Amino acid sequence: MKRIRIIPAAIILLFSTAFTTPFPESSSGLRTGDKAPLSTTEMKGTDGQMYSLEKLNGKKGLIVIFSCNTCPFVVGNETFAGWEIQYNDLYRKAQESGIGMVLVNSNEAKRDGDDSPEAMLSRAITKQYAMPYLVDAQSALANAFGAKTTPHVYFFNEKLELIYQGAIDNTVDGKRKETVPYLLNAMQNHIQGKAITETSTPPRGCSIKRVS
Numbered sequence: 001m002k003r004i005r006i007i008p009a010a011i012i013l014l015f016s017t018a019f020t021t022p023f024p025e026s027s028s029g030l031r032t033g034d035k036a037p038l039s040t041t042e043m044k045g046t047d048g049q050m051y052s053l054e055k056l057n058g059k060k061g062l063i064v065i066f067s068c069n070t071c072p073f074v075v076g077n078e079t080f081a082g083w084e085i086q087y088n089d090l091y092r093k094a095q096e097s098g099i100g101m102v103l104v105n106s107n108e109a110k111r112d113g114d115d116s117p118e119a120m121l122s123r124a125i126t127k128q129y130a131m132p133y134l135v136d137a138q139s140a141l142a143n144a145f146g147a148k149t150t151p152h153v154y155f156f157n158e159k160l161e162l163i164y165q166g167a168i169d170n171t172v173d174g175k176r177k178e179t180v181p182y183l184l185n186a187m188q189n190h191i192q193g194k195a196i197t198e199t200s201t202p203p204r205g206c207s208i209k210r211v212s
Contacts, residue, residue: 029146
């Protein structure tokens with residue numbers, strides 16, 4: 001089992017301040033209750049298949065995670081293991097609960113390099129992604145969502161209405177007193193028919209690399 005290093009709070013705070021972009025609910029972008037835009041638009045996965053949010057939606061909803069191949073918040077570095085290591089476990093738990101899950105790469109400005117379809121395929125194979133990993137051409141889906149970072153999580157119910165958006169957990173929040181698994185809490189409450197107490201948290205990560 002891969003060991004996860006405990007990160008001193010000061011390092012986490014510096015790390016998050018340098019690379020993160022807060023996304024309060026008052027900012028432009030999807031809000032709780034909004035329907036998923038472009039839900040029928042098809043995107044190509046690393047497996048060569050075409051997918052849409054509507055097709056990926058499960059009986060209990062859909063989790064969309066904007067991700068990439070190089071951001072240290074995704075892939076990790078010497079001080080942080082990266083959220084990518086949780087992807088397959090999150091997918092397994094989602095599948096067990098009737099929830100779909102997909103990764104979306106919107107880094108159009110790096111499409112000829114680190115986030116090319118070929119590099120995405122290599123990443124998916126190396127990390128054994130169990131879920132689809134899709135190319136968001138021209139950052140169309142990210143723009144429609146108002147997605148800011150990698151990762152940036154959006155959790156929709158079975159009607160593709162937004163019920164949670166933000167971070168996977170609060171690992172990189174330097175002032176945290178305990179780890180709060182935001183996404184898992186939202187999943188559990190939704191499956192149990194309970195209200196989701198935190199419907200929006202600030203996403204933490206690298207900015208999505210759009211073409212200006």
